Each structure stands twice: as structure tokens, then as C-alpha cells.
Amino acid sequence: MNVEILAVADAVAREKSVERELVLEAMEQALKTAARRTYPGKEVVAEIDRMTGEIRLFHVRTVVTEEEFEEEENHLTLEQGQAIDPAAEIGTEFRESLPPIELGRIAAQTAKQVINQKIREAERDRVIAEYEPRVGELITGIVKRVERGNVYVDLGRGEAVMYREDLLPRETFRQGDRVRAYLREVRNQTKGPLVFISRSDAGMVLRLFEQEVPEIEDGVVAIQAIARDPGSRSKIAVISTDAAVDPVGACVGMRGARVQAVVNELHGEKIDIIEWTEDPAVFVVNALAPAEIERVLVDEATNTIEVAVSEENLAIAIGRRGQNVRLASELTGWGIELMSAGEEKERRSEEIASAKLVFQEGLDVDEDFAAVLVDEGFFSLEDLAYCAVEDISGIAGLDDEVAQELQKRARNVLLDQALQSADEGESKVSLLDLPGMTREIAEQLAARDMITVDALADAAGDEIEDIEGLSREQADALIIAAREASGWFD
Numbered sequence: 317m318n319v320e321i322l323a324v325a326d327a328v329a330r331e332k333s334v335e336r337e338l339v340l341e342a343m344e345q346a347l348k349t350a351a352r353r354t355y356p357g358k359e360v361v362a363e364i365d366r367m368t369g370e371i372r373l374f375h376v377r378t379v380v381t382e383e384e385f386e387e388e389e390n391h392l393t394l395e396q397g398q399a400i401d402p403a404a405e406i407g408t409e410f411r412e413s414l415p416p417i418e419l420g421r422i423a424a425q426t427a428k429q430v431i432n433q434k435i436r437e438a439e440r441d442r443v444i445a446e447y448e449p450r451v452g453e454l455i456t457g458i459v460k461r462v463e464r465g466n467v468y469v470d471l472g473r474g475e476a477v478m479y480r481e482d483l484l485p486r487e488t489f490r491q492g493d494r495v496r497a498y499l500r501e502v503r504n505q506t507k508g509p510l511v512f513i514s515r516s517d518a519g520m521v522l523r524l525f526e527q528e529v530p531e532i533e534d535g536v537v538a539i540q541a542i543a544r545d546p547g548s549r550s551k552i553a554v555i556s557t558d559a560a561v562d563p564v565g566a567c568v569g570m571r572g573a574r575v576q577a578v579v580n581e582l583h584g585e586k587i588d589i590i591e592w593t594e595d596p597a598v599f600v601v602n603a604l605a606p607a608e609i610e611r612v613l614v615d616e617a618t619n620t621i622e623v624a625v626s627e628e629n630l631a632i633a634i635g636r637r638g639q640n641v642r643l644a645s646e647l648t649g650w651g652i653e654l655m656s657a658g659e660e661k662e663r664r665s666e667e668i669a670s671a672k673l674v675f676q677e678g679l680d681v682d683e684d685f686a687a688v689l690v691d692e693g694f695f696s697l698e699d700l701a702y703c704a705v706e707d708i709s710g711i712a713g714l715d716d717e718v719a720q721e722l723q724k725r726a727r728n729v730l731l732d733q734a735l736q737s738a739d740e741g742e743s744k745v746s747l748l749d750l751p752g753m754t755r756e757i758a759e760q761l762a763a764r765d766m767i768t769v770d771a772l773a774d775a776a777g778d779e780i781e782d783i784e785g786l787s788r789e790q791a792d793a794l795i796i797a798a799r800e801a802s803g804w805f806d
Contacts, residue, residue, distance in 0.1 A: 344362045347371065348360055348361060355375065355417075357387075359377070371416060375412045377390055454523045455496070455497060457471040458494055459492060477512060478513045487547070497514055497520065518542040524582075536557055537555070544643075552590065553599070553603070596648065604652075607629045609629075612624075620650065621652055623654050626656070701730055703723075706719075708722055731762050764780070772794065
């Protein structure tokens, strides 16, 4: 019997890929649990001799302080302990051998459950320790089973699951198939670890190119961004740290051999390789290939780019079901607004007409002068109000005096608009009604988004003391006045 226990421990350790010692510890815990039925109330310890397999049971009694003395059967006072052994101290344990127990059906079942639980915990810890550091790598396994479209893969020392959405469209696997996938997550759960793998993740494309392109592994070429429509098309943006190395050519390979290897692994998924650049306009133009772009307008404030293409290129730029423009937007990180050249021209005409009308009404200038401002790139009162004076005086026929007058008119209009909007909002008192407030100070406050009395009331003196014509004392006085008007002291 004793030798059989060691043989069983060895067999279980090999089958579950866990340490023999861990199996023996699980058996000891199971025996301890079973012994509680035979020796209720006793603190029992079970030991299995690692050489002979002999099972020994002990009743353990511990020397405790008088405050901790609760269980007479398992605790000893210091005096009682020293009566047994003069060297005893608090914490000393005394063991008394117990007769072996007979494992009945219930006790044996309990022991089996304890052993299984311990082994499951060990398996979970082993799988996590082995695969968690490998998240983000490609991993290969054998299909174990397929259930409801989900593929369960035997990795050799663990099992992984690939959900239906992690498969490529129309991709199927059968038991025994070899599969290569991207290890995207290892999750520790009460039921055991779950290793998630994917063939649809963008990381799959990244790792495949790292395997096929030595320059990427060496760090000469880097993949800056990936956008993917799994099974259909991927776009990758690459850059080279060596001017002598063409990043696109390195990824394509001789006669397309490198990129073709990736395409074959992904069952024919098309891959566009684009050179990455810091210039967003150029980057977007490259990303929309093969469409030919006629005009690009970058709006950094809204992080969008307007792209104009010819009528014959519009469908190509959009792509099937909007795929090309969607992937280009995802790759570049910019919102892309596509339009035909005709639509862009019409929109441009409307913007120019609107800007000219705003300048005519707001600045009190004629249509020809407004047209000159638009031709110089000014399309709103904000453009004029807060640019450098030199940007306006640089226009042919204008001097600093005229430029300053134009800015003054633009700022007055913007201030009036802001104050009118504020009056319709949260405060019943206008900013200009505050004692000590001037239009010049109000203009500078408006430039800092303080266009209401309530907004000024929330400010601190050091936030506005640098305004031209305003001392720290005046700044504090204006804020106090704003707070009084806002009802702070009511």
C-alpha cells in the first residue's frame, strides 16, 4: 500500500505535468481532511514518507499564551508545555502519534476531491506562469475539439480557446488540425486559467511580418501602425531607421515573397504596405492608395482631413463598403472626409462666399477688400482677431495701423457675440456691467474663454493679473464684483 501511494503520486505528476512533491502535499492534505471525521476536535497533521510511502498521523498541540488558550484539546499553557519539555516556549508544538484511519466511502470521496482541487490549482498556476509572459507572441497548437464554432487548441502544456470572432471569416478547423495564432490574453479565473488566442487580431499580422522580415527583427524597420479588416484587407505603416533601407521594399521582399508568405498564412487577405510619415496629409494620401488624391485640407482643431478626389477615383478611395477609407482612418488616426473634386469646389465656393460676407458685415469693408483677406487665407473673424499683426500688415497695400484697426473691429464683434450668448445663458448680469470693466479687458477675458460673470467668478486673481491694463488689485476687485453679481455672498 505504501509503495502504491508513491507510484500513484508519480503517475499523477506525469499526467498533469505538475511536481511530484505537490501531489504528495495534496495527498497529505486529503488525509488530514479525512482524519477529522475519525478524530473530531483534534488538530491533526498527516505525513507521507517520501522514501517509503509510509503514512503517519499526529495530534498537534501548541503552546500558547493564556489569552490565546481556547481549545483545551489542542492548546497547552506555557507551564504545561515546560512540564513536558523544559525548553518549551510560546509557539512550540508537541506531536503525538495517532493510529492510522480506515478510509470509508465518504472519506475516500472527500480525499479525492481535495487532491483534485489541489492539482487543479497547481495546473492553473503552471499554465499562468508559462503562458502569461508569452502574451503577444505567435503560438502553435493542435485542434482538440470544436464546440459551437469555438475552437479549443491543445498547446502541449495547456489548452487555449479561439472564439468564433477570433477566426477569419469562412475559416474552419477540425480535430487534429495544426493551427498558428496570436496569444492575446491569459485570464486567471476560479474555474481555471483561460488562454485566449486569435487569428483576427491585428497583432497576428505584426508577428507574421516580424517572422518574415529580418529587418523588423533587427530593428532597422519598424511597424508604426496596423489597421485590419480580418480576412479581407490589412494596412500597415512602416518606417526605416536606416536611410539606405526602403521599409516598404523590405516588407514586400524579392518578387513579393515576404508579403506573400503572410498573405498565404491569412488565406489570401490583401495587405497594403505604406510608408509612415509625420506629415498627416502625406500619410493620409499614402493610406488611401491606390486612389489618386487631388486636394487635401487638414483641420487640426477637429483632427479631421478633407480629401478631394476625381469622380472616377471616388469609388476606389472609398473602397468596398467603405473599407479603404475606414482602414485609412484607423491607420492614420485622423477622421477622413472624402468628397469628389466637384463637391469640394462647390463647398470651397460656399466657404469663400460666407467668409466674405462675414468680413463685409463684421469689419465694415467692401466686397473687394473682403476677397483680398480670403485670398490671403483668412476665413473667420477669429483668424483675424488673434493672429500676429504682421500677418495682416504683410498683405500688399496694408500697414500696421490698418492691421490693428482690423483686429480691433474683429475682436469687438467677437466680444459682442460672446456677451450676447452669455446674456442668454446662466447669468443675468453682463460682463461689461461689472465696475472697473472695460471693453479692452473684456476682450482679453473672452480670449481666455471667460465670457460670463460666472466664469470670471470662478477664476483666481493670478489667472488674470497678466492681462494688459490690469493690476493684481484690480484683478481681485473684478473677481469679487463678479462673485457678488453671481450671488456668492447672498
